[in-house]
Amino acid sequence: MRDKEQLYVNHWYEDLYNCFSHFLQKIGSGVKTMSIFNRTKAEQSEDSAGSKHSGHISDYSEDFETAGKDNKDKSEIPEDSVVETITCSACKKEIPAEQMRKCLCVCPECGAHNKISAKRRMHSLVDPGTFRKLKCPVPFVDPLAYPDYKDKIEGLQDKTGLDEAVLLGMGEIEGHKAMIGVMGSEFLMASMGIAVGEKITHAFEIADKYKLPFIMFTASGGARMQEGILSLMQMAKTSAAAQRFGERGGLYVVALTHPTTGGVSASFAMLGDITIAEPDALIGFAGPRVIEQTIGQKLPAGFQRAEFQEEHGFVDQIVPRAEMREVLSQILRLHEKRRWPL
Numbered sequence: 001m002r003d004k005e006q007l008y009v010n011h012w013y014e015d016l017y018n019c020f021s022h023f024l025q026k027i028g029s030g031v032k033t034m035s036i037f038n039r040t041k042a043e044q045s046e047d048s049a050g051s052k053h054s055g056h057i058s059d060y061s062e063d064f065e066t067a068g069k070d071n072k073d074k075s076e077i078p079e080d081s082v083v084e085t086i087t088c089s090a091c092k093k094e095i096p097a098e099q100m101r102k103c104l105c106v107c108p109e110c111g112a113h114n115k116i117s118a119k120r121r122m123h124s125l126v127d128p129g130t131f132r133k134l135k136c137p138v139p140f141v142d143p144l145a146y147p148d149y150k151d152k153i154e155g156l157q158d159k160t161g162l163d164e165a166v167l168l169g170m171g172e173i174e175g176h177k178a179m180i181g182v183m184g185s186e187f188l189m190a191s192m193g194i195a196v197g198e199k200i201t202h203a204f205e206i207a208d209k210y211k212l213p214f215i216m217f218t219a220s221g222g223a224r225m226q227e228g229i230l231s232l233m234q235m236a237k238t239s240a241a242a243q244r245f246g247e248r249g250g251l252y253v254v255a256l257t258h259p260t261t262g263g264v265s266a267s268f269a270m271l272g273d274i275t276i277a278e279p280d281a282l283i284g285f286a287g288p289r290v291i292e293q294t295i296g297q298k299l300p301a302g303f304q305r306a307e308f309q310e311e312h313g314f315v316d317q318i319v320p321r322a323e324m325r326e327v328l329s330q331i332l333r334l335h336e337k338r339r340w341p342l
Contacts, residue, residue: 063206064132064170089114104321113258113278113321117160118167118184121217125180125325126171133169134179136202138195146226156187165190165220168203170212173325176332179207182217183264192264193224197234200268204241204250213251213332218269222262235267242271251335255324256283256306256315270314274331277306277315278324 085094086105090112099108104124105116116124122131142149157163165187171180181203183190190196200216207214223231246252254272259282266285277283284304292299302308309315319327 060132060170060210063135063209065135067129067132086114088112106321111279113280115185115258116321117186118162118182121182122167122169122171122180124321125173125328127173127175130172131169131180132171133167134199134203134206136168136199138164138198141194142226143194143230144226144228149226152188160184160186162187164195164199165192166196166199168199170210173215173332174329176329176336177212178328178332179203179210179212179214180217181215183219185219188224189221190219190264191221191224191231192234192238192267193227193231194234196224197231197237200234200238201241204238204245208245208248208250211250213253213335214245215253215255215328216268216272217255217257218260218264219257220260220262220264220269222264232263235263238268239271242268246271246273253328253331255319255328256309257281259283261285261287275315276317276319276324276327277309278321279306279318281306283309283314 083097086097086100087094088107088110091107091110093107093109095107095109100114104120105114106112107114140150140153162184166181166183168179168181170177172178173180181200183196204214206212223235225231242252251274252272253274253276254269256269256275256277258278258280260269261282261284265283282304283306286294288299288303300308306315306318310318317327
């Protein structure tokens with residue numbers, strides 16, 4: 001293993017200790033659990049970050065790429081595609097690709113919310129030309145030497161245009177700035193590995209740095225099995241980052257999309273100040289069949305679907321995809337004058 005990769009692995013073990021310490025107890029000012037990317041910066045200038053960014057910020061180039069960079073969506077219904085129709089995952093009808101694109105992959109026949117790529121979702125949310133991708137390069141690490149894992153990651157990077165299973169950056173929604181994260185199910189079912197956990201943790205820290213609200217769209221099968229226990233560590237790491245962000249006054253909004261399961265649902269996906277969901281999204285930890293086999297009982301109709309979760313208090317509101325931008329804009333407008341602790 002290369003020296004740089006070994007350094008990252010060593011830091012992850014340190015993060016595991018820090019994250020669990022955060023949950024067990026708080027001593028003095030509390031245990032700090034920073035992302036690896038931010039730890040280096042903090043060591044260079046530990047005390048200056050708070051005062052440097054306490055007021056109005058006009059230059060974000062230190063932490064974000066230039067607006068409009070890398071906006072090509074390779075993963076879904078490209079403009080020059082030979083695909084003429086898309087099959088709806090619910091009603092199985094063939095829908096013209098152009099019509100499906102205009103409907104943001106919501107079936108015009110039955111209203112089912114079909115899979116949408118991370119980039120297409122991001123573009124449907126932010127004001128044109130305002131998205132700036134978060135700078136957070138995380139080198140590839142294969143801690144288990146999993147067969148063909150590196151080739152699979154490289155293939156998905158080329159196919160989807162994403163460097164990992166989550167797209168993060170700053171954008172404006174009807175003029176309101178926010179940190180926005182979108183998990184891409186087209187990238188290994190948006191499973192959470194080391195890189196995803198690191199990027200999300202770093203996004204919380206940068207959102208705090210610039211006093212931005214954080215909007216997170218979740219869609220995941222859970223922890224990434226190719227990275228073993230190191231992927232499970234990301235649950236504690238991202239949860240600690242979300243809690244610290246909230247303690248410092250940050251607004252965290254989660255939008256649950258189909259499916260949000262496993263380690264993601266057991267960590268940062270369920271820690272939002274406001275939790276919304278798309279219609280009929282599967283939301284839970286284990287699948288319904290696994291639960292039925294474990295408890296030996298038949299589950300209620302619609303169990304783990306967004307509507308069931310809303311009825312039982314786990315979701316605040318069901319928001320159709322076509323209305324998502326408007327609802328998020330209202331939330332940001334209502335909270336834009338929120339006071340931050342000194």
